[in-house]
Amino acid sequence: MADLLLGQVIRFQGDPFASDDAAQTMEHGAVLVDQGRIAALGEAADLRARFPMATVHDYGRRLISAGFIDAHVHYPQTAIIASWGKRLIDWLNTYTFPEEMRFADRAYADDIAARYLDLVLARGTTTVCSYATIHPESVDAIFAAAQTRGMRVFAGKTCMDRNAPEGLRDTAQSAYDDSKRLLEQWHGVDRLSYVITPRFSPTSTPEQLAALGALWREYPNCLMQTHLSEQPDEIAWVRELFPQSRDYLDTYEAQGLLREGAVYGHAIHLTDRERARLVEAGASLVHCPTSNTFIGSGLFDMGLARQLRVGLATDTGGGSSFSMLRTMAAAYEVAQLRGQSLHPSQLWWLATQGSARALRCEGRIGNIAVGMEADLVVIDLASTPAIAQAAARANDLWQAMFPTIMMGDDRAVSAVWLGGKRHEPETSGGGT
The missing domain is CATH 3.20.20.140 (Metal-dependent hydrolases)
Incomplete structure (x- = not known):
């Protein structure tokens, strides 16, 4: 059975070093995973209606990204x-x-x-x-x-x-x-x-x-x-x-x-x-x-x-x-x-x-797009009190992500998906 991941989604439609609008974000997004690959991508309400039999994993305000x-x-x-x-x-x-x-x-x-x-x-x-x-x-x-x-x-x-x-x-x-x-x-x-x-x-x-x-x-x-x-x-x-x-x-x-x-x-x-x-x-x-x-x-x-x-x-x-x-x-x-x-x-x-x-494998991994291998990470953008208070002041998703980039560790990782299967990460309570 397919899995439907709900949350904020980040994907790339180009190279952000070459184009200011290369990155695309969805505040209420969804990623459908089926048979190890990304089968669909879109707004959460739309994909829930299209795939009612999928197992839903609602990650709320967490960020869904390529691994x-x-x-x-x-x-x-x-x-x-x-x-x-x-x-x-x-x-x-x-x-x-x-x-x-x-x-x-x-x-x-x-x-x-x-x-x-x-x-x-x-x-x-x-x-x-x-x-x-x-x-x-x-x-x-x-x-x-x-x-x-x-x-x-x-x-x-x-x-x-x-x-x-x-x-x-x-x-x-x-x-x-x-x-x-x-x-x-x-x-x-x-x-x-x-x-x-x-x-x-x-x-x-x-x-x-x-x-x-x-x-x-x-x-x-x-x-x-x-x-x-x-x-x-x-x-x-x-x-x-x-x-x-x-x-x-x-x-x-x-x-x-x-x-x-x-x-x-x-x-x-x-x-x-x-x-x-x-x-x-x-x-x-x-x-x-x-x-x-x-x-x-x-x-x-x-x-x-x-x-x-x-x-x-x-x-x-x-x-x-x-x-x-x-x-x-x-x-x-x-x-x-x-x-x-x-x-x-x-x-x-x-x-x-x-x-x-x-690594010459951009057609397989590293992005969220239909047909790509379903290697995904779900990131908590409020994983510690220091990060949460900084993210709460954000005016957009980029400002909300930046405190996690600068201060985040393994506590920010809520879930990892490998080849369409959820992997339970072993956490160590923070660190490098």
Whole structure:
């Protein structure tokens, strides 16, 4: 039987970075969910009359939205989130690499994968794009956990053949072989997508990058994810390791890792040539604001969202929160520091349809439209006394949403729907 969700509804008919009227809201809206998809959308009174046999879920003044999409995460870093501050390279050596060594143990990988997905579902995130570790078991773990929950998840084996501990290094050939086997096993199964995943140029030789570029040419419908220009000292390191390259982006481009479907995390310190090539190639960027401030990387230029597909991400665990609400707030703050004031509709877009576009799946998820997969989140816009008193002063829905964007946490998440089925989030009484 179909389900009819009633409440305030937000959807997008275009890109709010390109058009002031791209976002559409309905004060008394309704979304009909049937067989895992959105079957109808409209005013509550109209849909109740048209579908009298549907099971009604009346969320009152709560906001019904597409579920949040976290476009760049490292689920194996779940247990080390909020570790005391280091710069990027020190943080990798001190926290990340020792923790990722543990993922050779499938039982440990299963435990962390399950914990991670439950944490983000409790915060309204219905899709993630994750790095695993070099261990194939870590990919199996996150995909198996996603299958159990009915989540749409993108993930891939992280590949590194230098500048990493011995237990975290593969080779050009084994990276190709393992990635190909995992891709053929998982890509397109249920709601799962494999992503070719070199960690970043400093931990891959040109030979390994070339091998993964060759694999991507064999399977062009996959995404490729990696890191780009996160910190100045990282960029200087890349320059030493790749003296033949014009810039950081060229280390990927020379090996066939730049085109549509390329998803680069961070991209803070870009040269003019890199910006032009990213636009020309149709690549995607992912903004990771809590990570960029926590590790001291810099301030992303949100003006790029007018030229490129830009998504939003927590970057767990370099990022300091599992919540896309907190991530939206950080994105607003970072933009303010660059003299760029983001509208609530733009922030919400980045966490939903913008991230879906960055992952090239905007026709499936990230918006409320007929035919889309029914991944939805229901948000209480008065979840705490502080938020409620601010929202009560609002003159429109945008002003009512903004306090939740800036101060909301998992207490704001009233319900999560995955593939048309209600998922009961595990809440933890507030937090990141």
